[in-house]
Structure formats: C-alpha cells, structure tokens
Amino acid sequence: MTGLGYLDSPWPCEDGGPQRLQTPRSGAALHLRSAEERLGCVTRNTLLSTMTVLGAPGEVYLLTHSALRARIGWATTSCVEQIDPLTLKTVRRSPRLAGGPMWPGGMAIHRNGDIYVVYGRHAHRLDRRCELRASLRLPINQPHNSFVVLDNGLIVTKNLSDTRNALLSVIDADNLSLVGPGTECPEPSIARLSAIGNSVYVVGVRSIMRYHWNTQTDTLERDTGWRLDYIAGSAQTYGWDVVLDGANAWFMDNGRHRYLYTMVGAGVSRSAIRLIRVSMSDARDHAHTTISGLPGGSVTNPPLVDLRRRIVVAYDSANRYLRAWHFDPLSGALRSLWHKPDFGCASHMLLYPDSGELLVNDYRALGEEVVLLDIATGLERARVRSGGLTQGVVFPSPGWGRDLYWSSMGRLARIFVQ
Numbered sequence: 001m002t003g004l005g006y007l008d009s010p011w012p013c014e015d016g017g018p019q020r021l022q023t024p025r026s027g028a029a030l031h032l033r034s035a036e037e038r039l040g041c042v043t044r045n046t047l048l049s050t051m052t053v054l055g056a057p058g059e060v061y062l063l064t065h066s067a068l069r070a071r072i073g074w075a076t077t078s079c080v081e082q083i084d085p086l087t088l089k090t091v092r093r094s095p096r097l098a099g100g101p102m103w104p105g106g107m108a109i110h111r112n113g114d115i116y117v118v119y120g121r122h123a124h125r126l127d128r129r130c131e132l133r134a135s136l137r138l139p140i141n142q143p144h145n146s147f148v149v150l151d152n153g154l155i156v157t158k159n160l161s162d163t164r165n166a167l168l169s170v171i172d173a174d175n176l177s178l179v180g181p182g183t184e185c186p187e188p189s190i191a192r193l194s195a196i197g198n199s200v201y202v203v204g205v206r207s208i209m210r211y212h213w214n215t216q217t218d219t220l221e222r223d224t225g226w227r228l229d230y231i232a233g234s235a236q237t238y239g240w241d242v243v244l245d246g247a248n249a250w251f252m253d254n255g256r257h258r259y260l261y262t263m264v265g266a267g268v269s270r271s272a273i274r275l276i277r278v279s280m281s282d283a284r285d286h287a288h289t290t291i292s293g294l295p296g297g298s299v300t301n302p303p304l305v306d307l308r309r310r311i312v313v314a315y316d317s318a319n320r321y322l323r324a325w326h327f328d329p330l331s332g333a334l335r336s337l338w339h340k341p342d343f344g345c346a347s348h349m350l351l352y353p354d355s356g357e358l359l360v361n362d363y364r365a366l367g368e369e370v371v372l373l374d375i376a377t378g379l380e381r382a383r384v385r386s387g388g389l390t391q392g393v394v395f396p397s398p399g400w401g402r403d404l405y406w407s408s409m410g411r412l413a414r415i416f417v418q
Helices: 068-072
Strands: 039-054 060-065 076-083 090-093 097-100 106-109 115-119 122-126 132-137 144-149 155-159 167-172 194-196 199-203 207-214 219-229 248-252 274-279 286-290 304-306 311-316 321-327 334-341 350-352 357-364 367-374 380-385 396-398 403-407 409-417
Touching: 039 106, 039 367, 039 380, 039 396, 039 403, 060 106, 060 115, 076 115, 097 115, 097 122, 097 132, 106 144, 115 144, 115 155, 144 194, 167 219, 248 311, 350 396, 357 403
Parallel strands: none
Antiparallel strands: 039 060, 039 409, 060 076, 076 090, 076 097, 106 115, 115 122, 122 132, 144 155, 155 167, 194 199, 199 207, 207 219, 248 274, 274 286, 304 311, 311 321, 321 334, 350 357, 357 367, 367 380, 396 403, 403 409
16 A cells, blocks of 8 residues: 555545546545436636645645736745535635745645645645645745655655756655755656655656655665656657556656647647556566557646556547557556547546546537546546636546536536436
8 A cells, every 4th residue: 555645535635646546545436327317517716726635524625826927927826725515615715825936736635634735936734724834945946846745754846847857855744844955856857746655756858767765864766777768769748747556657748738728739749649658667668659649649647547447548638539448467568448539638537446437528619528438438428517618637536425526727616416
C-alpha cells in the first residue's frame, strides 16, 4: 500500500493519490442501474477552479486561483473554500493565499489532518476550517505545479519551466520548512510529480527519471540506473504527468500546445502523439504507441490505467480522439479494445474500479459535457452538460454519494444520479 502520507479519505488529493491512478481510495460507485436513471447537474461559477478534495464524511474543499493580475505581471493568489456537498455554496473560505506566477497549483489533506496548498512560489498550511496556520516562500520565483506527499509524510514540489532545470524542494509538513537546499534535476520539467512509497518520478522535457528518499542524508537521490530519454531525436515535445501502476509507468508526449479555452487544434508539433510505457524495474524495457496517428496531436494530462481489468485509456485532445487498450501485465504489450473519434476529451479522468464506470469530458461546439463510459467496452451510458464554455483540463473528484465534482476552470459542477 502507498499514499500513506495522506488523510484516510476517499479522495484526499488530486488524482486520488500520488500514483495518479484517478480512482477513489474507498466509497461507492455511481452504479447507474437502469434506463430510468440519468445524470443531473448543479453548477456554480468560480474564479478559476482547479480541484476538489474530500476530508471527513461530508467535507468537500475547493481550490481556486486568480489570473487577471498575471496579464500585467503582478503576482496571483489562491484560495481554499469548504463548500456544501450538495449545493456547492461556500461554507467558509480562507484568506487570499500568497502565490506568485500563475499556473494551477495543488491541494491535499495530509495524514496529520491539515490542508496543504502549493501555488505560485508559496506553500501554505491550513486547518479544516480554512484558517491559515503557516506559509512558506519557495526558493525559485516560478510557478510550482502542485506536490506529492511521500509515505514518510514529507511534501515534495518543484518549479514548472521548459528552460530552467527543475528543483525538487522537500518540505517538512509539521513546521512547513524546507528540508535542505533541494535536489536539482538535470533538465527542466513541465509535468506534475508522481510518487510511490518514498520515491518520486519526474517527467522532464526529454527524459523520465526517479529519485529515492535517503533517510541517512535527508535528501532525494537520483536513481542513476533508471532513466529513459523518450524524445531520443524525434520531433516530439515534452511529456505530461505519469501514472504509476506498480509495474509500469505510463504517460503521453507532445505536451506543448496553445491552449486558451480549448485543446482542440492546439497542438504545436506536427507529429502524432504517443502513449509511452516504461517498466518501473528496468527503463530499458519501454515502448511507445501512437494514439490517433493524426498530425498535430497534443494533450495536457495523464492517461488512465485500470489495474483490475488491465486497461489503459489515452487520448489526443488536439484531434478529439479517445482510445483504450488491454495490456499484458508482464510484457506490457497492448491490444486495442475500442476507440472514439470526434470525442473531445482533455481533462483528468475518474474511474470507479468496482463498476468499471469511467467519467471523461467531451468538448463540443456548445460547450463541455461529462460522459459516463463503460471502460471495458467504451459503451456510453450517460452524459450531461456541465455548463462550462471552456474545455476542462483540470481535476474531477468523487462525491460522498452517487455523485462527483467536475472542475473546468471558470465553473464547478456536481454531477449526480437522478
């Protein structure tokens, strides 16, 4: 078991845990049982919503941030709200939290019970009443795109840049102070960090690498025997967040894009986007597979791996294409299961492993819809308009009943069975 640094909650952090499996740690599925049941939706406008996380039963927390100040070069801020789990109305909110350069940050509930936020060049600790307990200014004046909590309780974050090498900053959660000067990676990194146990995985702009926590030196040390140059002279651009299934690491490349309000047509490289698999025991064991095969492919997020059914789902947001394969757990070999052309998926996903219900977004001409698919067959079981005019590229979460929360920048939606 991993993810021991987080609160024992169905969804204490983005993607449900540091492996980014995008599955709840506990709780029930939607279990859409009949044709009479369908999806309903309640929405509210937000400043810029990034994610929701769950605390104790009935507790839902929302992370938002500002943006307009960034257009004139001013520092932006973030905010945490506790919201009503049904109406989405604000129950209480934090003060504006110091941030810096804009990029969607991250929020998690630590196993000590407090809420932690990393946004801009700051980290913050709040209690569950959204009252600020401590703040930390991070060493590099660049946006830091969220964090992971290791099993030992330490917090690891990094700056986001495609020109400056990534610096892994380790934070003591108890006193919100830096543990040492940090560990510099050999290249920049855009993707968010992933972790399993006390090991951190970094997708750089051309390589994937990992770092292990050394308890004797209190530092993250690079595993010099595990690294893959996934660009390797190709025309591909950098990769995004990596999913760790315990045997393989999965991510997608061609991450450079021109997203403004939609990923459709936003690709930069004229090459086709690829799904990349790397064995976690031997990086020499790796493979890449084209997703749509179309030029100009791009994404801004991770694939999804269903461990129970041995299915991996990937997509080409720029070309509106969604695809699933069955994978062999030993060799990693892929066998195509289903595909959906003309399907506008771009967000992080949500999988209920017991029922095989997969929630994805589909961006159409009139806006965004949230769609319930059967992951084994690709069969569409329900869809509902979420109200957002922009295509979501951030984080959903389950709710406390037969419901879920969908963030899409300027809109938050509660999707429920009715």
